[in-house]
Amino acid sequence: MPAIAIRDAAFSWGSGFSIEIDAFEMCTGERVLLLGPSGGGKSTFLNLVAGIVPPSRGHIGILGTDIATLRGARADAYRADSFGIIFQQFNLLPWLSARDNTLIPLRFSKQRRKRAMPARDTAERLLAALGIDPALFRQPAGQLSVGQQQRVAAARALIGTPGIILADEPTSALDRANATTFLDLLFAEIEGAGSALLMVSHDEALAGAFDRVVRLEDILRVDRRAAA
Amino acid sequence: MSLLRLAVLSLWNRRLTALLTMLGIALSVTLFLSVEKLRTGARESFANTISGTDLIIGARSGDVQLLLYSVFRIGNATNNITWESYRDIAAQREVDWIVPISLGDSHRGYRVVGTTPGFFEHYRYRRDTGLSFAEGQPFDDLFDTVIGADVAASLGYRPDTQIVLSHGSGEGTGAAHDDKPFRVTGILEKTGTPVDRAVYVSLEAIEAIHIDWQGGGRIQGLSIPAERVRNMTLTPKTVTAALVGLKSRMATFRFQRFVNDYEEEPLTAILPGVALTNLWSLVGVAERALGAVSLMVVVTAILGLVTTLLATLEERRREMAILRANGASPGTIAVLLMAESGLITFMGALFGLGFLYALLFAIQPLLDSRFGLYLEIDPPSIRDWTILGAIVLAGIFAGLIPAWRAYRCSLADGMSIRS
Numbered sequence: 001m002p003a004i005a006i007r008d009a010a011f012s013w014g015s016g017f018s019i020e021i022d023a024f025e026m027c028t029g030e031r032v033l034l035l036g037p038s039g040g041g042k043s044t045f046l047n048l049v050a051g052i053v054p055p056s057r058g059h060i061g062i063l064g065t066d067i068a069t070l071r072g073a074r075a076d077a078y079r080a081d082s083f084g085i086i087f088q089q090f091n092l093l094p095w096l097s098a099r100d101n102t103l104i105p106l107r108f109s110k111q112r113r114k115r116a117m118p119a120r121d122t123a124e125r126l127l128a129a130l131g132i133d134p135a136l137f138r139q140p141a142g143q144l145s146v147g148q149q150q151r152v153a154a155a156r157a158l159i160g161t162p163g164i165i166l167a168d169e170p171t172s173a174l175d176r177a178n179a180t181t182f183l184d185l186l187f188a189e190i191e192g193a194g195s196a197l198l199m200v201s202h203d204e205a206l207a208g209a210f211d212r213v214v215r216l217e218d219i220l221r222v223d224r225r226a227a228a
Numbered sequence: 229m230s231l232l233r234l235a236v237l238s239l240w241n242r243r244l245t246a247l248l249t250m251l252g253i254a255l256s257v258t259l260f261l262s263v264e265k266l267r268t269g270a271r272e273s274f275a276n277t278i279s280g281t282d283l284i285i286g287a288r289s290g291d292v293q294l295l296l297y298s299v300f301r302i303g304n305a306t307n308n309i310t311w312e313s314y315r316d317i318a319a320q321r322e323v324d325w326i327v328p329i330s331l332g333d334s335h336r337g338y339r340v341v342g343t344t345p346g347f348f349e350h351y352r353y354r355r356d357t358g359l360s361f362a363e364g365q366p367f368d369d370l371f372d373t374v375i376g377a378d379v380a381a382s383l384g385y386r387p388d389t390q391i392v393l394s395h396g397s398g399e400g401t402g403a404a405h406d407d408k409p410f411r412v413t414g415i416l417e418k419t420g421t422p423v424d425r426a427v428y429v430s431l432e433a434i435e436a437i438h439i440d441w442q443g444g445g446r447i448q449g450l451s452i453p454a455e456r457v458r459n460m461t462l463t464p465k466t467v468t469a470a471l472v473g474l475k476s477r478m479a480t481f482r483f484q485r486f487v488n489d490y491e492e493e494p495l496t497a498i499l500p501g502v503a504l505t506n507l508w509s510l511v512g513v514a515e516r517a518l519g520a521v522s523l524m525v526v527v528t529a530i531l532g533l534v535t536t537l538l539a540t541l542e543e544r545r546r547e548m549a550i551l552r553a554n555g556a557s558p559g560t561i562a563v564l565l566m567a568e569s570g571l572i573t574f575m576g577a578l579f580g581l582g583f584l585y586a587l588l589f590a591i592q593p594l595l596d597s598r599f600g601l602y603l604e605i606d607p608p609s610i611r612d613w614t615i616l617g618a619i620v621l622a623g624i625f626a627g628l629i630p631a632w633r634a635y636r637c638s639l640a641d642g643m644s645i646r647s
């Protein structure tokens with residue numbers, strides 16, 4: 001069963017911006033780097049994959065379920081179960097502690113909550129594994145450094161071992177040393193969990209660490225016609 | 229991590245705005261509840277102006293008019309009851325007690341009430357509270373007088389002060405009965421009723437000071453000194469009204485009909501409670517207006533809450549996107565905002581209630597002593613709880629507006645923030 005299988009999907013924003021995807025697939029446990037410039041339909045692609053926006057047509061298979069057929073709250077619940085998501089930066093609710101930020105997905109996914117029991121211990125174990133000092137667990141996330149925040153975000157994405165980790169340029173806000181540490185820790189944890197990783201980046205230097213590199217322009221057609 | 233905890237922590241993050249908004253609601257709730265309290269307090273104080281009296285009897289007139297001049301000492305009687313009729317009614321077997329009231333004179337703006345010592349015994353107010361003397365005792369001698377608490381306080385009278393009554397009811401309008409001064413023998417305890425604002429003398433005293441008068445002035449050339457009056461027959465010819473207590477409450481309506489159909493002269497008997505209710509419905513308009521105004525204040529406070537939540541929404545789009553990415557549905561985001569506005573209103577209602585009781589404890593003695601307005605400090609009534617519940621519900625529903633906005637935003641934004 002593929003982790004992601006997209007066939008012949010299309011989506012268009014009301015603004016006249018639309019994308020089309022003929023086919024995209026990745027296997028469970030596979031680590032794929034998606035290379036593409038920003039503004040190349042990348043965030044729309046991620047929104048489609050994560051089921052936040054429904055495609056106007058086509059098939060988006062996520063871990064065996066066609067989420068194009070899911071609507072509203074069911075799509076949200078499915079996303080909570082299947083995905084751990086890491087953004088470029090500002091991943092965390094700054095007033096919540098590092099540990100509470102890590103626990104957020106468990107609020108929305110029963111499956112992951114079950115897998116992560118006991119939740120607090122799991123969160124703390126993940127945070128520690130990602131190199132967060134236990135003294136910081138109860139600190140408001142807003143007080144952590146950018147590097148620490150990204151690692152807390154990674155812990156949050158990993159908690160309850162979702163099938164797919166989506167990472168949207170997670171290292172672009174970090175310096176080279178921090179980026180390397182971050183990726184090493186992330187990869188080690190993903191390895192253990194057996195999740196698939198789809199990382200979007202414009203940094204070709206990262207390619208070596210991935211099973212496969214896909215260029216966004218090879219799978220995606222963008223049409224920027226202005227709305228009539 | 230419950231939604232409520234998330235809402236609380238998010239609010240805590242914006243605690244200054246949240247606190248001020250909550251205070252606004254708390255103060256409006258306090259205002260609203262205290263106006264409610266004052267309304268019911270005033271109504272009860274009013275309804276308790278006179279109790280224990282089964283019927284008030286006067287010459288034929290309207291209910292409210294009779295109540296106004298006999299109890300509130302406002303306005304004048306158009307006619308009096310003859311002494312014969314008074315005696316006849318007093319002699320009926322249903323009658324337990326009867327207290328006459330004779331009006332027409334005043335002392336420095338305060339009405340003079342000619343009555344019998346029975347007045348001090350039978351007059352009841354505020355749930356069967358009797359009159360009591362702060363100082364001295366009831367009048368005994370012909371030229372003794374008892375004064376109400378307000379009269380004593382504002383004119384600085386003490387027992388044994390000599391006072392002079394004037395003819396007529398206004399201040400300084402009538403000629404003085406200066407040939408027959410009175411001595412204060414007693415001062416009544418404060419009641420918060422019109423009893424405080426009157427001067428009480430015996431029926432005979434009223435007769436005595438008018439013995440050498442006719443119409444509105446002294447009979448020319450006739451002057452009967454106080455000492456000689458004592459030896460004369462001082463049976464009154466008329467009284468203005470009478471308070472009646474019956475042996476059995478059951479007889480009230482029958483006796484009322486008897487008085488209303490009295491053959492010797494046209495009389496009116498009223499049930500004080502009914503007449504008070506009628507009168508209150510006349511003055512109650514102001515009370516309702518006050519209630520409406522304080523309701524507006526609550527509405528304004530809730531609008532302020534909506535404004536605050538809407539204003540902070542823009543800077544919270546990142547927060548929404550994060551929650552969305554982690555599996556929150558737009559509906560959950562909307563519920564979160566409703567929870568926030570509900571929380572703020574709930575805390576506002578609680579604090580408002582707290583402020584109300586703090587205020588009540590602080591000013592209750594003052595209100596009682598200065599204005600005769602007695603407010604009972606009791607636990608919130610079902611009505612209070614209903615009002616508070618309605619306010620919290622209104623707050624939650626007001627949260628629908630920012631919630632809907634957030635719902636739209638999070639649908640449009642998805643996981644990413646376009647800024």
